[in-house]
Amino acid sequence: MKAKKVVSLLTASVLALSMLAGCSAQPAADSADGAAESAPAAQEESVAQESEVAQEEAPAADGAAGQVYYLNFKPEQDEDWQNVAALYTEQTGVPVTVVTAASGQYETQLMSEMAKSEAPTLFQVNGPVGLANWRDYCYDLSGTELYSHLTNESFCLKDGEEVPAIAYVIETYGIIYNKALLEKAGYTADDITSFDTLKAVADDIQARKDELGVKGAFTSAGMDASSDWRFKTHLANLPIYYEYKEDGIGSTEAIKGTYLDNYKQIYDLYITDSTCDPSELATKTANDATAEFVNGEAVFYQNGTWEYANIEALGDENLGMLPIYIGAEGEENQGLCTGSENYWCVNKNASEEDIQATLDFLTWMITSDEGRAAMSQEMGFVTPFDTFTDEFAASNPLLQDADAYIAAGKTPVDWCFSTMPSENWKNMVGSALTAYAAGTGSWDDVVTAFVDNWATEYQLSAAAAG
């Protein structure tokens, strides 16, 4: 009788234990946590598992102690990172795991990954505001080879003497245009050197749209979440840039909105000389705009160098990029908007070997032929490191335009949007812009969302921090 009881208890505890084991056996499967409901996250899980398999198959290391775990931000480069990680493991024996967060889920996933015992050793932040979340996790990169190869101090984030984050890709945005269509309308890029000339050309194309066979001068300025960042973040950068420049500052806790009239000017142009009625913008997506541009239904498309893969169907010879002119003083010398929203950070809380392995991996990425080729040719990155000599220049024609503007002595516009107070601020501006476009809100609401909310957000964050 008693023996039976013992047996039954044993069985029960084995059952319970096996279930516990079941929980811990799949570190990759729960990596998406809250995000697991969306399809992209599910894809990412399989990616995570694949890469772990790759890592296990790799030859055992001789002497290499650490390992690298990179939580990648850019889904479009996931495959390239997986390849280069496998290559590195093959050459050095150091296991490199690359997991890519689903689009829009990076912060969410980083938060859950960082809480694990096997936390990412390499992750990224999007700028000073993003760094605020992760400052306590960033290893000081000032003594590293990565830092010594930076071409310009402005491509890293500094905190006193420490360097918590270093940019690894420089991107550029502006108004991408279809050269063939522009020529068909009787213009070239040289005709557009200011807001007034841009408006004249766009208005003319809009007026003759049937004759030219387009639906509008600009692609739809979609305010769906997939596309609204082009206006609430990237376009909003220009008035902020000019204000900072005028005031000689690099960030502020209270924006004045000096150039908001110019912001209105350019946004008005986008929504009037457009392929669709402004009241429909709330539902227009990024795919809509891309499709309109690729199908030759619009001549201008505000976006960046990263969009190249989606629009290369038009042919390299047909693609060019113009600065976003907003009618500010001195804009004839304005270039494209160039900067970075991708900064590498090394996890300070990782073990010493892992930190070293991660730094070695990063050094290899920017100095070895394979690493440089992967970054410049496979991923198409322009990097801020001096090791990327001419043979490792990216082939993207939009980037060549960016270089051409710099060579012509134009001043690139900084990415000041990394100093925007929060996602919340951007969302409120986006919402106000959408309402303004549809006519349910006024421009004053946009100004309120832009100026008052900026200060409010900074004050709230400061007050909440106590």
Add this chain to the structure above:
Amino acid sequence: MEKAIRKFWPIFVLPTLGAFAIGFLWPFVWGVYLSFCRFTTVQNVSFVGLQNYANIWIDNTFTHAFFFTAAFTVVSVALINVFAFALALLLTRKLRGTNLFRTVFFMPNLIGGIVLGYIWKTLLDGVLALLDRPLLALDATAGFWGLIILMCWQQIGYMMVIYIAGLQNVPIDLIEAARVDGATDFQTLVRIKIPMVMSNITICLFLTLTNSFKLFDQNLSLTNGLPGKDSQMLALNIYDTFYARSGPQWKGIGQAKAVIFFIVVAAIALIQLRATRSKEVQQ
């Protein structure tokens, strides 16, 4: 049989109890503790006391979300239950095609909330555009009624099934006796059927009440709180506090909101259960 259960209960209880402890109890306790902390990741926390709770009302979004949620809950609970009960009454009559209709009404419940939200967003935006009205993302009133329509569509079928089960259990002899006594259809409904299905009403009210109060997926995909935060409900507001603001201080505030949210939902559900339970009759 009972002897066997007494002997082997650990086999049946322990695995689920373990899962419950790991999947619910421990996260819950830890979550409550986190609401008193400042943190970026859940392992690396510093205790700050009641500061997070004091900061919940640092802006008025939580209050706004609360009233929006409350209004939504009242309307959706009323509509869903009235329609579900009416449908159940219709479909317990001896009509042709009853089973087909039951299946059709139940089916929306099988689709996930996120997907439903996006589908209805497209549909409703299409209708609003035809009517020349501002789209969902521009009009909180449209967003509110959109959510109501969506929830009704999704939940009515499910509640209907529960009511049908209840109505089928009403003893025929009671109804026949009432008929013999000369009761009208309406009297039979109010005096016999409704009291007899009171336990089903308890369940349905509980489910719709808590579902409406906790609504997240549908809110996120249908309106995402737009315009501004005007159509933001409590769960989305908590999510927003967590992720749309920068700095570790906001995580704790979001967590504190979540604890308050839990207390409110639990309190409302308990009050409702007590109120409707007392009206149930023993068969």
